[in-house]
Amino acid sequence: xxxxxxxxxxxxxxxxxxxxxxxxxxxxxxxxxxxxxxxxxxxxxxxxxxxxxxxxxxxxxxxxxxxxxxxxxxxxxxxxxxxxxxxxxxxxxxxxxxxxxxxxxxxxxxxxxxxxxxxxxxxxxxxxxxxxxxxxxxxxxxxxxxxxxxxxxxxxxxxxxxxxxxxxxxxxxxxxxxxxxxxxxxxxxxxxxxxxxxxxxxxxxxxxxxxxxxxxxxxxxxxxxxxxxxxxxxxxxxxxxxxxxxxxxxxxxxxxxxxxxxxxxxxxxxxxxxxxxxxxxxxxxxxxxxxxxxxxxxxxxxxxxxxxxxxxxxxxxxxxx
Numbered sequence: 001x002x003x004x005x006x007x008x009x010x011x012x013x014x015x016x017x018x019x020x021x022x023x024x025x026x027x028x029x030x031x032x033x034x035x036x037x038x039x040x041x042x043x044x045x046x047x048x049x050x051x052x053x054x055x056x057x058x059x060x061x062x063x064x065x066x067x068x069x070x071x072x073x074x075x076x077x078x079x080x081x082x083x084x085x086x087x088x089x090x091x092x093x094x095x096x097x098x099x100x101x102x103x104x105x106x107x108x109x110x111x112x113x114x115x116x117x118x119x120x121x122x123x124x125x126x127x128x129x130x131x132x133x134x135x136x137x138x139x140x141x142x143x144x145x146x147x148x149x150x151x152x153x154x155x156x157x158x159x160x161x162x163x164x165x166x167x168x169x170x171x172x173x174x175x176x177x178x179x180x181x182x183x184x185x186x187x188x189x190x191x192x193x194x195x196x197x198x199x200x201x202x203x204x205x206x207x208x209x210x211x212x213x214x215x216x217x218x219x220x221x222x223x224x225x226x227x228x229x230x231x232x233x234x235x236x237x238x239x240x241x242x243x244x245x246x247x248x249x250x251x252x253x254x255x256x257x258x259x260x261x262x263x264x265x266x267x268x269x270x271x272x273x274x275x276x277x278x279x280x281x282x283x284x285x286x287x288x289x290x291x292x293x294x295x296x297x298x299x300x301x302x303x304x305x306x307x308x309x310x311x312x313x314x315x316x317x318x319x320x321x
Contacts, residue, residue, distance in 0.1 A: 013181065016058040028052055036076075048073035048126060059169065064185045065135035066169065068092075070128070077122040078115075085117045086138050088192060090163070094129035098122070103149040110154030114147055114196060121149070132166070140189040147196040158194035161214035165191060168217050187213045215241065216251045220262070227267050227293045234259040267293045268307045271300070275315040285312045 018035050020028035032054045033045050049072040056069030078100075089098065090112045098105045098113045100121030105113050109129075115121055116138060125131065138144060152159055169184055190210025193202055219237055226232055237259075238248045252259045271292035274280055280288065286297050289312070294300035304312050 014060040019055040020053045043076045043078050046075040046077065048075060049128065061181050061185050063136060063140060064188055066166065067133040070130045071125065072128045073126055075122055075124045078117065078120055081118050081120060083117040084138050085135050086114055086141060086144060087117065088112055088114050088134040089123055090132040092130035092132055094125065094127045097124045098149050100149040105149050105151045107151050112152040112159055113149060115149055136189060141193045141196065152195050156195050158191050161211060161218065162191035162195060164218045165214040186210065212251065219248060219251065223263055223266055227270050228291050229293065230295065232263055232293060264303065268304055271304065272308065272315065275312055281316065
């Protein structure tokens, strides 16, 4: 069985993938119960469905644990209070409920709730679905008491940024690069604090760090999905994200580039990937350029040569071979 996973600040990075499908039917619940107690948030589990199953990925970073995946209906009950962590639970699909500190919160899909490991309570998922759970030291988020076991709606701006930013942590380069881990974990802490309604000073610090990083990540992902669009301007993207144009420009300037330079670099990189793809060896260069967002073929050729020191045609022989 996998070793314990911690969300302590000095925890070593680790990734565990668990599926009940890897165990005999009679052993599945016991295996899930054991790994759940050994990993992020040691709880007792009461299955609510005879066909019990779980398929999750657990990531550990210094000061942050993340569990995401699918699971069958179950009641997760805390009976021991020997740790002092906070747990953020997202219902990615289906309703769920939490009870702690004399409060009961009911959440719909997309909502979240925060509970503490220092108090007894439970989180119940009455139907099969997907969920996301974060674990972090309680001191990472100030002024937590009033926010415990209260519904955080799916349309909470910081919560939406947090869910998008967590997608970046799926990349192995972030999980394994020490210089990126500290920043990523701090940004997650910041976004949780903002989602919970941090006080003025804490909110400003979180806004300057985590929120800015999450917005930049979301905008870059937006650009990557819309490279072929004819109107990928800073004004269009800013409007989609409900941000001032100058704010978006400053996000990119903080990384030493302009919005326009970033879009051009992504489009050229995308075009290069298409040009060297053997499956596309017979597709005309103009079509590949258009698919990458270039409407002017002569401009594309000049920009491509400046970036890669070769013409788009030079890239094609390797694909044909």
